[in-house]
Amino acid sequence: MxxxxxxxxxxxxxxxxxxxxxxxxxxxxxxxxxxxxxxxxxxxxxxxxxxxxxxxxxxxxxxxxxxxxxxxxxxxxxxxxxxxxxxxxxxxxxxxxxxxxxxxxxxxxxxxxxxxxxxxxxxxxxxxxxxxxxxxxxxxxxxxxxxxxxxxxxxxxxxxVRLPKANEAARIVKHYLDRIENCNDLDEMSIARMLNGESCAALENVINSAAMKAAFNRQDKVNMQNIIDACLDVIFDAPESEEDLSEEFKRRVAYHEAGHAVAAEVLDPGSVSIISIRKTDGGKYGFIKYLRREEKEDFCSDYSENIIMTSLAGKAATELVFGESDMGVNSDLHHAFDKAKIMVDNRCMYGFNNWIEDNDSSFVAENRNRAMAMVLEKNYLEVKKLLAANRVLLDKIADELIKNTTLTYSDVQSICVSYKKQIS
The missing domain is CATH 3.40.50.300 (P-loop containing nucleotide triphosphate hydrolases)
Incomplete structure (x- = not known):
């Protein structure tokens, strides 16, 4: 049938x-x-x-x-x-x-x-x-x-009809890639990781855009760089730019993003899907995408604190390497404080006196904010120590970002495996 x-x-x-x-x-x-x-x-x-x-x-x-x-x-x-x-x-x-x-x-x-x-x-x-x-x-x-x-x-x-799950995204990507007659050593796992959380239409659009780039370049086959460039264009709004950035500026952006990547890989190995120092259409330089084990989120306090540390790791890396405060961390801080607020208020992990209902007193709100700041201070110190202990890995990822602009899941895993062999 x-x-x-x-x-x-x-x-x-x-x-x-x-x-x-x-x-x-x-x-x-x-x-x-x-x-x-x-x-x-x-x-x-x-x-x-x-x-x-x-x-x-x-x-x-x-x-x-x-x-x-x-x-x-x-x-x-x-x-x-x-x-x-x-x-x-x-x-x-x-x-x-x-x-x-x-x-x-x-x-x-x-x-x-x-x-x-x-x-x-x-x-x-x-x-x-x-x-x-x-x-x-x-x-x-x-x-x-x-x-x-x-x-x-x-x-x-x-x-x-939800967005595709991680394993489904991989199968959908393979389905669209199979339609392309000429492909050259495409890393399906890295592609699926980059496209995780996107709609089926977006997945198809990326594969089609990659084929267009290959045809325009008069290539015989679609290669991995075509896919990466298409992902950066379509998904991350980070098209190629002719802007000539100073080496010092690229180095700062690279270390900021490398800080996030090192914290993520040490605390939750295999969670980095893509990392780049390209400029997005929103005017920001650098971004990173994770694939985390969300099933742990609702009942594991360590998981929540790991996310806070990863969010603060860009700022910590800048301070560790350059001895200066990072001025481009607004979104990172918002993300970290939002996670701390859930821990302090919604789940009362630091005392019931931090619970806030609508129209409660400013005194209780002040208590909660003080507890949130305490959570961030604690985790910021922890992630700085983590980065210092893994400085070789931090330098290696930053160097590769400066050289290649963008690293995929497989690129990051290759660097991490090499680092583990080096320290073992």
Whole structure:
């Protein structure tokens, strides 16, 4: 039997849900005999580019039903008539499916409103109750959909289409790379790590952009540098620049980012996905991306403190190497204080007197802030000692950044393995 969902890479949990709906539509009598009610519709909800429409089309193809697409293409008052016509055609050609693509864009009004477009969809769904018509809606912003439409009997089934998980990102990357006939020694693990947390559309865009760069350069094959440059352009907003930076400036940026990388690799080995000293479109120089073991976050205090130390490591490296305070650490400090606030306030790890509810006194807030500062001071001293103890590794990563501008997961791991052999 053909698997209509095979073109969806990963997402096994979601594919299982879709297969149940498909089986329900194809074998309705079997479900009715067991007393299972057949839902009138389902919402596929998630960020743009996560593959909602692809999943909807796979579901449609698996049922072999007539499909009637409704997507808003104009802002004139004719759209309500279009909605009614789509449902009318579906009624005349049962069994059928109505696909409401980007349902949240049917109205330009505020969230969860009673816009006439949503009222029209609701009215049409009430009219088809009991008929052999199934409705699929794709939605980016679920808050815009009125509660009356999301209730049981209308679009009562909701499937959240999340971003790909780390292992799924690797499989999706391989899927897109397999479409390229000429590839040259591509590091799929590093590519997947760079693209972790991005949508399927973003993954495809990067691979396509890399192929374009290779073609423009008249290369015979797409190479790893093409992929890295495409990631920097598309994902990190850090395109190549002709700006001529002084060696001293690059050295400072390199040590700042190397400080983050060393702390991350010592405290949580294998967590650095990419590190670069390129300038982003936001005007900042240098960035680093991690892939952390998030399952430890909610019940491990060491994990939270490790993140604080890693956030402060750029500042600590600058002070250690140059003997000066780092002036480019605003976002790092915000991240560190936010994590400390959770530890001190939300989880009361440093005494119940730091718990704050709305409208409580400034005295309690002062206590909490003092405790947060204490957490940061403690972890800042710890990470400075960590960097001093691993100064050889810090120098090596900084040197490689100055030479190559960007290091991938495999590059960082190679440096770390070499360092461990050196000190063992």
């Amino acid at each position: 053909k698997d209509f969902f095979e073109e969806i890479v990963g997402y096994e949990d979601i594919k299982k849900e879709l297969r149940i709906i498909s089986d329900m539509l194809n074998n309705a009598e079997m479900y009715k005999k067991l007393g299972a009610s057949i839902n009138e519709g389902v919402i596929l909800n998630g960020r743009p580019g996560t593959g909602k429409t692809t999943m909807a089309n796979c579901l449609i193809k698996s049922t072999n039903r007539s499909v009637y697409l409704c997507r808003k293409k104009a802002t004139d008052g004719e759209f309500v008539k279009t909605i009614n016509d789509v449902f009318k055609n579906a009624k005349e050609n049962m069994p059928s499916i109505v696909l409401l693509d980007d349902l949240d864009k049917f109205s330009d009004k505020d969230e969860n409103c009673d816009a006439e477009e949503f009222a029209a969809v609701q009215s049409c769904m009430d009219e088809i109750k009991g008929m052999d018509i199934f409705v699929i809606a794709t939605v980016n912003n679920i808050r815009k959909i009125p509660d009356s439409l999301k209730r049981a009997g209308r679009l009562g089934k909701r499937i959240y």
